[in-house]
Amino acid sequence: MEDNKRNVIVTGAAGFAGINLVMELLDNDYEVFAVVRPGSAHNARLEDLNNERLHIIPLEMDELERLPYEIFERFPELTDEDEGFESFFHLMWGGDRNDFEVQKINVVGAIHAVRAASMVKCRRFIGIGSQAEYGATRKIQTEDLSPVPVTSYGACKAAACYLTKNLAESLGMEWIWARIFSLIGRYEPHGRMLPDLVYRASNGMKMDLSSCRQSWNYLDVTDCARALIALSERGKEGEIYNITDGKCLTLKQYVERANAWVYEKTGKMAEIAYGDDPEPFISLQPDGSKLLRDTGWKPCRGFEDSLQEYCTK
Known part of the structure; x- marks a missing residue:
């Protein structure tokens, strides 16, 4: 490695959010x-980048406590007193949202990640949370709102938030928690609403949805990815941040906007059948002002820019 490089660690680096963060960091x-x-088949995404500043380390969630040994064995220069890491981005998380036993494993993994970050002399730990921590509240979702999760996933994300903060403080390491809402775009997997809608609309197919009345x-x-890097560089230690621009529409408005966009491109559109309200009825009203105020981050890509990614795979 060259001198004066800014070293960072990203777990879950081949996933949807992880690969985009890695690409932006590089x-x-x-x-x-x-x-x-x-x-994981997704690891090919990283291998295809073919970048000399990218170092891939395969480890399962329950093996994260071995990470410092893996790093120091491969890169002994990082044991020097003046070396270390800028930030540790912990995105690795898995399992069904309602499988409590599996979700508990994620919490333990997050704790191992904090310990690993401390052992490699990391300046700042950035944990990745979720809008699921807020649950089904009808209130505007500001960072000081108490979590009321309605899924095992949300409950364990909230638990990881408080436990990692407490542990990082005890280890003398800076900590930030980034709550992600709904991400779209490059590498978004099929089976989620927007990539499936674009596919079905492009082929003039029918799509069954909920009422889509909820704010989103x-x-x-x-x-x-740019927001996470901004938090790494300029975020305030010890704070929770919503990763959002705060701009909301109803899901139905997004659906109709995407359907119209495909029609302009292909002359085809999906036949949408709207159904009942989902249960629980999760309606997002996130406040993103804290992120903007503390880091100066602003989004660069619009909704249609994201839709284009589903047509270029």
């Missing part, structure tokens, strides 16, 4: 140590 001249699940906020995953 574009900003960071040296990236990417932790991935061994054998979409943010391009590249803008999310």
Whole structure:
């Protein structure tokens, strides 16, 4: 590795949000140590980048406590007193949202990640939270709102938030928690609403949805990556941040906007059948002013920019 490189660690680096963060970090001249699940087909995304500043480390969630040994064995120069890491981005998380036993494993993994970050002399730990921590509240979702999660996923994300903060403080390491809302764009997997809608609309197919009455906020995953880097560089230690531009429409408005966009491109559109309200009725009203105020971050990509990604795979 070259001298004066800014070293960072990203767990879950081959996932939807992770790969976009890695790509943005590399574009900003960071040296990236990417932790991935061994054998995942998604790891090819990182391998295809073919970047000498990218170092791939395969480890399972329950192996994260081994990460410092893996790093120091491969890169002994990082044991020097003047070396270390700028930030540790912990995105690795898995399992069904309502599988409590699996979600508990994620909490333990997050604790191991904090300990690993401390052992490699990391300046700042950035944990990735979720809008699921807020639950089904009808209030504007500001960072000081008490979590009322309605899924095991949301409950365990909230638990990880408080536990990682407490542990990071005890280890003398800076800590930030970034709550992501709904991301769209490059590498978004099929089976989610927008990529499936674009596909069905492009082929003139029918799509069954809920009532789509709920308020929602979409943010391009590249803008999310830029926000996480901004928090690494300029965020305030010990704070929770909503990763959002705060601009909301109803899901139905987003659906109709996407359907119309496809029609302009292809002359085809989906036949949408709206159904009942989902249960629980999650309606997002996130406040993103704290992120903007503390870091100066602003989104660069619009909704249609994100839709274009589903047509270029």
